[in-house]
Amino acid sequence: xxxxxxxxxxxxxxxxxxxxxxxxxxxxxxxxxxxxxxxxxxxxxxxxxxxxxxxxxxxxxxxxxxxxxxxxxxxxxxxxxxxxxxxxxxxxxxxxxxxxxxxxxxxxxxxxxxxxxxxxxxxxxxxxxxxxxxxxxxxxxxxxxxxxxxxxxxxxxxxxxxxxxxxxxxxxxxxxxxxxxxxxxxxxxxxxxxxxxxxxxxxxxxxxxxxxxxxxxxxxxxxxxxxxxxxxxxxxxxxxxxxxxxxxxxxxxxxxxxxxxxxxxxxxxxxxxxx
Numbered sequence: 690x691x692x693x694x695x696x697x698x699x700x701x702x703x704x705x706x707x708x709x710x711x712x713x714x715x716x717x718x719x720x721x722x723x724x725x726x727x728x729x730x731x732x733x734x735x736x737x738x739x740x741x742x743x744x745x746x747x748x749x750x751x752x753x754x755x756x757x758x759x760x761x762x763x764x765x766x767x768x769x770x771x772x773x774x775x776x777x778x779x780x781x782x783x784x785x786x787x788x789x790x791x792x793x794x795x796x797x798x799x800x801x802x803x804x805x806x807x808x809x810x811x812x813x814x815x816x817x818x819x820x821x822x823x824x825x826x827x828x829x830x831x832x833x834x835x836x837x838x839x840x841x842x843x844x845x846x847x848x849x850x851x852x853x854x855x856x857x858x859x860x861x862x863x864x865x866x867x868x869x870x871x872x873x874x875x876x877x878x879x880x881x882x883x884x885x886x887x888x889x890x891x892x893x894x895x896x897x898x899x900x901x902x903x904x905x906x907x908x909x910x911x912x913x914x915x916x917x918x919x920x921x922x923x924x925x926x927x928x929x930x931x932x933x934x935x936x937x938x939x940x941x942x943x944x945x946x947x948x949x950x951x952x953x954x955x956x957x958x959x960x961x962x963x964x
Contacts, residue, residue, distance in 0.1 A: 697759040698810045699726050699744030699773075699780065701872075724874075727779035730754055732761070733786055743873040744780065744854060746882045747771050749780035749889065750873075751883030755792075757913040759821075765790040788848045792845055821912070823921040828863040828897050832963035836949050837865055838901050840923055845870045846903075858883045860898040863921075868898070876904045877913070884917045894918020901925075906943060913938055921960055923947050928955050 702721050721935035730738045730751045737760070748769040755761045767787040786792065792846045795849060842859040860869040861924060870881035880902065887893055899921040900914050906928035912935065914922045922936070923944040933955045936943040942957030954961050 700724055701743050701745045720781070721924050729779065729781045730790055731781060731783040734783060740875070742878045744752065745869055746886070747780055747782045749871070749882040749885030750878055751784050752883065752888050753786055753883070753885030753913070756884060756893075757881060757909075757916050759916065760787065760792050761864040763792075763893050765792075766888070777878065821939070823880055823917045823938075824894075824915065824918055826940070827920065827960070828899075829960050829962040830865075830921060832961060834863070835891070835899075835923065835947065835961065837945065838899070838923060839947055840949065841865065841867050842870065842901055842903065844871055855860060855879075857903040859894070859901045860887065860919075861901060863897065863899060876902060876907075877905075879959055880910055880913045884913060887917065898955050899923060899952060901947070904929060905929070906945060908932045908935060911935045911943065915941060920957075927953075 695880045701724055703724050705720055726741050726744050727739050739905045765786050770783045846857050855872040856879050857866050857872045860883050869883050869886050871879045873879040896918045900919045901923045903925050905926035906924045908931040911932045921942045927945045928943050936956035942960040945953045945956045
């Protein structure tokens with residue numbers, strides 16, 4: 690089992706003062722912002738990527754990132770060390786592999802990942818796609834349960850309530866029970882944290898779970914869910930063409946524009962029960 694040593698990091702929010710204008714009236718009031726700091730992800734001491742993220746759950750983020758990029762497998766991870774540099778902002782999460790374990794070849798390419806667009810700067814277009822098999826059939830999710838997921842996710846977003854500036858990813862059972870919620874300034878980071886937590890808990894693959902994301906569904910979001918074995922991906926916003934194409938190729942369900950009153954099914958409609 691992987692073990693983790695966590696050390697104090699940055700805070701997920703920061704207080705500031707803002708000038709507020711309402712109905713032509715100006716006032717100065719306190720406000721809370723979602724924090725954004727760089728995290729350097731290392732593998733056995735070697736830098737792999739720098740991602741802009743909301744501090745917190747850095748171990749999960751590092752593990753989820755490395756899994757999602759096909760660099761390591763869950764069984765290979767021995768522990769993760771977290772620390773902060775002596776100077777400057779940000780943190781470091783160093784993922785250590787077990788004795789005799791080696792990462793997949795070709796990872797030494799120094800990604801740069803932004804909080805908004807995910808991983809940039811891969812060596813080629815071919816490198817974007819990570820090898821992952823199709824997900825198995827099931828589970829079926831009742832239409833009423835599915836439409837209730839956004840409200841459950843939103844009610845659990847404690848940091849969003851204070852800042853209004855975070856994305857969220859939530860892992861649900863087919864019955865609508867929220868098991869894992871993670872927030873971050875980056876959509877991809879929130880998903881990585883959910884996958885990382887599940888890997889650290891030795892729960893992968895997640896063949897009987899539903900992932901809900903608060904933003905749109907990109908190709909990378911589908912790919913991260915696929916690597917984790919998640920067959921059902923839902924979103925508050927729309928998917929991209931490449932995301933839908935990948936989902937259809939791999940037997941995954943993708944639901945977009947999920948609201949209390951309805952939704953669109955872009956791939957795998959057989960898992961949306963009651964239609």
